[in-house]
Amino acid sequence: MKGIKKWSGSLCQVPGQRRELHTSQTGLQHNGLQFAYFDANTKNLTYWNMSSETLYSQENPLAYTLAKLFARRKSPDIAYVTYNDQPFTGEEEPAKEPHGHHGKEYAHSKGILMADATSGMWLVHSTPQFPVNVHMGEFNMTRTARKNGQYFMCLTIPAIEVDVIAELLLIQSVIVNHKYGPDRVVKKYPHLQALIRGKPIPPTTDVKIAPIKGINRTIFTAIAKPPRWKKDIYTHVITEQAKSDIWVQSWRRPMFGWLYPVCDRNYSVKDVELLRFNFNSTSYLEYSYLNDHSKFAVAVNTSLFCFSSLNRGSTQFQRGGELLCRYNESVAGLFRRTVAKVEACNATDPSGKPRPPTVPGGTTTTKKPRQRPTTSRKPFVTWTTRKPAIKPTKTRPTTPTRRTTTKPVTTKSTRKPTTIRTKKTAKPKTQKTIKTKRPRPNKKYWE
Template sequence: MAAPSSLLLAILLWVPAETLTCIGDSGKPVDWFVIYKLPKKCDDGSAVPDRSVLPNGLSYKYLDAKSKDWQDGVGTIREPKGALALTLAPLYQNNKSQIAFLLYNDQPPPLTGKTNGQSGHSKGVVLLDLDEGFWLVHSVPKFPPHTSNPAFSWPSNAQCYGQTLFCVTFPSSQFHDIGKQLSYIYPLVYDKDLKIIEDNLPELVAVAKGQRVQREPWKRSVNLISKAGATFQSFAKASNFKDDLYSGWVAEALGSDLQVQFWRRKTMPPSCSGQYHVSDVINIEFPGGPSYRSTKDHSKWAVASTSTKTWVCVSDLNRSYGGYLRGGGALCTQIRNLFNSFKSLVKMVQPCPHPVHPSS
């Protein structure tokens, strides 16, 4: 048997034994984390402001339950001792017989070719054993690499734009509902091995086989409880829902106006006619920098417009007319430090015209 690469060996030595959870930048298991990969100045002319210190498109900000605010990541996004490499390390071990996994991406790695355009506009990783696991929701094309690769790596195409990765640790019982949510989204699964859980979690097995919801209702929401007891609300819509995820459903369900960050190209105007308004984030600014326009950021997230609600969501879909016709979802929570940290990024929004709310 060939010796593992030095990168893989470094990862395996750093991962705590007998854990299948989100692993933080500290190298220890965490209930959840968010990685925000920062954009860089690109050769295509889509440059962020000169004052931004973005040397290589691999820098990131990090946040977890113990963080008060965004902090600099450990090295670059591909750092073997960073949260992302540590969390995904089990996928690239030689012996994967004791884990189950499902990798999905509407823009899969080159090994598997291109999507047919009918799948959900969603990207993520489900990794678990019989006791626990995690759901990683992200916005990165062609990621992560197929498990036949020798080690975790970051795709070269994902350096120019901002990206988010949201990992939550769940007990195995919660993956029944996670599987049901994915059946609405209809993700493009490009790598999988569910043998150890196929008798216990038929919902995930069905998703891996390409099955999806065939009849109304075309949307579903459910509360998910993390390993540490935090509450998350998952929203999932099928392509037949044919409405904007945010203004057509999530804002009303959460009872809150929303400010939505997404890749703003061919976008819809702010949604201002209903009880709850949805506006677009057009400028982002991290404490201490960088500051840039949302056209430089592929991440998809939303925050409540006021601090009384504290809702924050990491999601799959852009606010565009194309999003009407694709499956996708959002994972939302009212965790205070998560809300405060995302809310602090909103430098400018495209507002609704006056009056701010319709008269009652």
């Protein structure tokens, strides 16, 4: 491949210093710098292989593959886009959505697509703010990546697959952070050219599933969820692809719309509670899903494994997203052994509240339907029927009696009764007494 380094593999980063981490390996440091790794050349996937490099090293697989992206000079032979729903905005903590995109329909996806005239590279990952910047002269990784577990999956592809992937990115409405496209390269890839120039495609309500062939003839399945397809993709798509029950690891929080396990369909969907990375028969690293920001799904009874950009939560229904899946028993078996505990079918949410009735389709959430506030006021209709018939009957008999008692004031308005006139006649007396209390000026006036 001209200019782009070849690498197809997966990298799983270990979370940083946390009390919830449990390990039996004395050489493992809880600083968020170490990672486990495997690629196409890894023969044995019984256990995870810890790399001797660190996540911030200039010699790790990511730095090696993305060398042209971080070089000081842009290459005239390479086009690229980096996309991230939490890009670097000048502040590393906390990672935020870009201005103007909060709550909008766009992709919850992170990745990099690079291509030259003969081939390409697609990296999907879960790390916010990565890359911080491009063409800085050296590989850079944000400090926020050290806090939680992250996942990177890289695929080297032939040229024919580049524009297929670019179309999938357009379907899910990714947020492009860095882009560069020499004309002599992008003219071969119309969808990549549209992505670089910011030209969207007509929105769709259908999930796009496309086979992707790697450079070594490995077959993957790429899935693009458009924002207008508002369902749980694990329940409605991944189970049908796997033809099996699945386990899902994702960044779950009640604020993102808690989804319960699905056990009322042909295939169940259960969420991961505890992860355990085995390095050999005696050493391991174990931690809660709360410390892992990665997203993946693995079939229980078949060989499907999917790396995902989508969390399992109701707020993700209105977001675009992507999944890169592969049928491989060695990879699926490695991740099945990494799952130490999953939720039961009758699991409750973290608050301990009783579970609401299951909605068909497995989209039961903790959110309650909106209800109008109840008040003790009577309806408006009863108020209108109460007064009109009574008000005229009270006013008509009283008006003649008031007019007969005050004949000298027949020219005055009948709205005010005679009591008002008596008050007016009484006012001069009170005014005189008030004026007489004043000293000399009043005496002179009356004299």
